[in-house]
Amino acid sequence: MKIRNLSITLLLSAAIASPGAAQDLTGTWEISTQGGRGGPQTSTLVLAQDGEALTGTMTFSLGGPGGRGGGSQELEVSNGTVDGNSFSFTVTLSFQGNSFDLNYSGTVDGDEMSGTRGGPRGGGQPFTGQRQG
DSSP: OHHHHHHHHHHHHHHHHSOOOOOOOOEEEEEEEEOTTSSEEEEEEEEEEETTEEEEEEEEEEEOGGGOEEEEEEEEEEEEEEETTEEEEEEEEEETTEEEEEEEEEEEETTEEEEEEEETTEEEEEEEEEEEO
8 A cells, every 4th residue: 555655645745756748730720800990810830849949930910901011921930949848949030121030939729729920019919829730
């Protein structure tokens, strides 16, 4: 009985002491963010994960209400990291001769992610993501 209790205690200690396994974010994600003018913005995010490093591209639509805007851009993911179920990365958006960073950070749970996108004006906008296919 004492050996069984000791075994259970050791197993529980190992589970508590070891960090959670990193989630794999590799794949194609549909990201939805509430736009600055109130309309939703949808982007396609393609990620590749190698250990704690995250790389990829984001196709970001610059279209505004009524079809106005600059079409879409494919942006490189930079500074991407994964730690357990937390992640962060940056994309640099160029629009009308100006460039600025959009910093994404959040958590992933299986095929769903959520977090905050920070931009040049400070603050942050919530986003959600769903893995495709």
